Amino acid sequence: MRVLNYRLVIFLIALMGGIALSIPSFLNLKEGPKITLGLDLQGGLHMLLGVDTDAAIKSKIKSIASSIKYFAEDNDILLEDLKIEDKDIKFTLLDKDDEPKMDEMLKNISGLKVEKHSLHYVVTLTPQEIESVKEYAINQAVDTIRNRLDQFGLAEPNVAKQGKDKILVELPGIKTPKQEQRIRSLIAKAAHLQLMAVDEDRAARVYQMSPEEAAEYGDVILSDAKNPKIKYLLKEIPILDGSMIIDAKVAFDQNNQPVINFTLNSEGAKIFGDFTAKSVGKHLAIVLDNKVYSAPVIRERIGGGSGQISGGFSVQEAHDVAIALRSGALLAPVFLLEKRSVGPSLGADSIKASLIALISGFVIVVLFMIFYYGIAGIIADIALVANLFLIIGVMALFGATLTLPGMAGIVLTVGMAVDANVIISERIRELLREGVSIKKAIEQGYKNAMSAILDANITTLIAAVVLYAYGTGPIKGFAITISIGILASMLTAILGTHGIYEALLPKIEKSKNLSLWFGLKVKGK
Amino acid sequence: MEFFKTDKIYDFMGKSKLFISISLFLILGSYILLFTKGLNFGIDFTGGTIVQVRYDKPVNIKEIREALKKSEIFKDAAVTKFGSDEEIIIRVKTSTKKLGQDIGDIAREVLQGTGNYEIRRVDIVGPKVGSELREKGMMAMVIAIIGILIYVSIRFEYRFALASVLALVHDVSIALGAISLFNVPVNLDILAALLTILGYSLNDTIIVFDRIREGIVEAKTNDLNRVINESITKTLSRTTLTSLTTFFVVLTLFLFGGEIIKGFSFTLLVGVVVGTYSSIFVASPLLGWLGFNLQKYRAKLAEKKKRAQEKERMRAMYEQGVV
Secondary structure, three states: OOOOOHHHHHHHHHHHHHHHHHHHHHHOOOOOOOOEEOHHHHOEEEEEEEEOHHHHHHHHHHHHHHHHHHHHHHOOOOEEEEEEEOOEEEEEEOOHHHHHHHHHHHHHOOOEEEEEEOOEEEEEEOHHHHHHHHHHHHHHHHHHHHHHHHHHOOOOOEEEEEOOOEEEEEEEOOOOHHHHHHHHHHHHOOOOEEEEEEOOOOHHHHHHOOHHHHHHOOEEEEEEOOOOOOEEEEEOOOOEEHHHEEEEEEEEOOOOOEEEEEEEOHHHHHHHHHHHHHOOOOEEEEEEOOEEEEOOEOOOOOOOOEEEEOOOOOHHHHHHHHHHHHOOOOOOOEEEEEEEEEOHHHHHHHHHHHHHHHHHHHHHHHHHHHHHHOHHHHHHHHHHHHHHHHHHHHHHHOOOEEOHHHHHHHHHHHHHHHHHHHHHHHHHHHHHHOOOOHHHHHHHHHHHHHHHHHHHHHHHHHHHHHHHHHOOHHHHHHHHHHHHHHHHHHHHHHHHHHHHHHHHHHHHHHHOOHHHHHOOOOOOO | OOOOOOOOOOOOHHHHHHHHHHHHHHHHHHHHHHHHOOOOEOHHHHOEEEEEEEEOOOOOHHHHHHHHHOOOOOOOOEEEEEOEEEEEEEEEOOOOOOOOOOHHHHHHHHOOOOOOEEEEEEEEEOHHHHHHHHHHHHHHHHHHHHHHHHHHHHHOOHHHHHHHHHHHHHHHHHHHHHHHHOOOOEOHHHHHHHHHHHHHHHHHHHHHHHHHHHHHHHOOOOOHHHHHHHHHHHHHHHHHHHHHHHHHHHHHHHHHOOOOOHHHHHHHHHHHHHHHHHHHHOHHHHHHHOOOOHHHHHHHHHHHHHHHHHHHHHHHHHHHOOO
16 A cells, blocks of 8 residues: 555645744744734834925035035135025135135035136036935935834834835834834934034014015024024024034933033034034033024133033933934935835734634534545545645745735635535536546546636636736735635645555545545445 | 546537526526625725724624614614624725724724624724725726636637637626625625636636637537537546635635634635636636637638748748848
C-alpha cells in the first residue's frame, strides 16, 4: 500500500508551513512573523497630507534676501530699497564700485536668475530651482514629520511620501481623541523660529499703520503670542531663522515657568553675535510661527549662539515646541487631504464581528459539504482548513496587513475555496455514474475539472490584482487576502485533496460504498 | 445527497426569451432608479466628514440635531442611528484642511452636554481626494473588464468573452440598482464588492462555458442549443452548491459582520444571487444570440489541433536528427 504520494507530501509540507507561520499571529507571540492588524482593526490614525509648496518658495526667497542683506552689511555695501515683491527680490546698489562684489556673491547662490537695469537688481528663482525647492519641501516635510513622531515616542509611526506631492501618515495605538489632536498639532507646527529686528524708527506708529504701509518700508506687523492686542513692527527680512538651530530643550526660569533654550550652529552664532554687537540698546524680537514671544532690549553682544524662548507655555506645549524645533521647521505648511481615525474599541468590535461571521460561515460550509458529499466533503473541508492556515501563514510571512475588508475577504474565501472541490467532486460523481472504476474516476475527474478551475480562478485573480493596483489602504488588504486565498486554494483543493484520495484509494476501492464516500446515490442498490 | 436529477437535460435555451425578458426588466428598472433616484455617494467619493459616536444609553436623535444646530459647520448635518440605539453617525459634506484642530475636534466640542459619549471614528475626505478616488474607481472597473475580456478571448473565443462581459454588465447594473433602491452609501468598499462580484460571477460563467467548450468538442450534435442545455445541466449542481456556500458565508457576514461592512456584504449578497442567475440564464443564451457558430468553431479547433500535431511531429523529427 502506497500511502505517501508526492501530492500528499507537498500538501502536508505546505500545511505544516502554514500552521507554523500562523502560530505567532494566533498566539500573539512576540517573536516570529506576524500579521499586522490594519488601523481599522487595531484603532489608530491614518492621514493623507498635502504640502503648500508655494510657501516653501516664498520662504526660500526670504532667506536669500536675508543673505543678501547680511552680505551687504558685512562688506559695507550700501543697498537701497531691499524688498520682496511677489517672488522677486529687488534692491539698488548705491555705489557702482560694489557691483563686482555683489555680482560675485549672487553667482555663488545657485538657481538664481538676476536681471540688472544699471544698478537696480531684480533677483528671482529659476523654474528648475522652483521645482527642486518644491520637491525638497515635500521630502523635508516627510523627514521632519517622521522625526517629530519618532521623538514623540509613539509605537511604529509610518510616514511616507505618496505619489508626487502627498504624505501618508499612519499611527497605530492612539488611545484618545485628545491625544490624537495633540499629535496632529505637533505635526502641523511650522516651528518656524525667526530672530527679527524691531524697526526702531517707526515702532511708535505701529498701531496706526496698515500692513500695506508697513510693507512699503520693508516691515511686517506681528502680534504678541500671549496678548494679540500688542503689536510689533519688525523688519521683514529676519536676522536669522530656525534652520540654524542645532538643539532645543525645555528648561524652567526663575519663576518656574517652562522656557525653551535653543542653540545655534556656528554660522548662526556668528551672525547673532555680529548683530547683537552692532545693535546694543535696540530690541530683538523672538518670533515663532509669526507670533512674537518676546522682544527684549539688547544689552551687550551675545556670543555662544544660544537663546531662549519664553512666554506662557504649558509644560506640554513647551515639550512639543522643543521637539518641533529640534526636528526642524517645516519649510512649507502641511494641510489635511484625508483622515481616518478609528478608536480602539471600534476596532475591537470589528474584529469580534468579523470573527463571528468567519466562524459561523465556516461551520455552515463545513457541515454542508459533509452533508452533500459524505467523506469527499470531509476531504474538501480538510483542504479548506489548510487553506485558512495558508492564508494566515503567507500573510504573516510577508508581513501583510489585515484590514476589515481583508477579514471579509477571508470569509468570502471560505465560501469560494470549496468551489474547486465541488467542481472536482461533481466530475468524479459524473464518471462514477457512467460506471467508470473508482481509480479512473478520480484520475479523470481531476483532469476534467482542471481547465475550469484554472480559468475561473485566473479571471478572479485578474479582478483582485486590479483592485490591488487601484485600491487604497483597507481595500488593498481585501485584494491581498482574496489573491492569497485563490492561490492557496489551488494548492490545497487541487493538489492536497488529490493526494488524500490517492492515499485513501485502496480503502475506497475495498468499501465500494459510493454513497458514503461521494454522497452518490447509485441506482439499483 | 444530490440536488438534481442526473438523467434529465433541462431545457434552458427553450425558455431563454423569458429569462432575458426578466433580466431586461431588472436592468431597465435599475437604470430608471439610477437616473431618477441616483446613488447615495458616500464621503469617499464626494468628500466630507463622518463622525461615529457611541453613547452609554439610547440616543435621542432630535436632541443631538438641536445641539448640532449651534455650529455653523454641523448645521445641516445628517444624523442617523448606526447599528444600535446607542450609536449614531453624523455626516456633513464639508471637510477641513486644518490639521491642528479638525472638524472632528469641533464635533467633540459641539456634542458636549448631550450625554456620555465616545467618538469612535472620524473620517475626513477632502474634495480633491474624493474626486481622485472616483476616477481611480472607474478606472479599476474598466481595466478589470478589459483584462477579463482579453483573457477569455484568448482562452475561449471572442464571443465567449463578449457574452461573459455582457453578463457582468448585467450583474453590476442590477447590483447598482439594488444599492440605489436601498439607499446604501456608496464608498470604496462598495467598489471592492462590485469588483468581487465581477470576479465571482465570471467564475460561474467560465465554469459553464468551460463545459460548453468541452461539449462542443465531444457532442455528436450540431445543435448549439442542445450543447448549451447539456452543459448547463451538467454544471447545475456545482453552480448551485458553490453559490449556496458563498451565499451562506456572505449572509453570515451581512448578519454578524458589523455595521461598517453592512453595505459591502449587502452588495455581495445581491451579487451572488444575480451572478449565479446570469451565469445560468443570461450568459449562455447570449452566446447563441451573438452568432456563435458551432461548426466553424469545431473547424477552428481541428485546425489548431492539426497545427499542434504538426509542430509535435516536426519536433520529434528534429530531435531524432532527421531534419
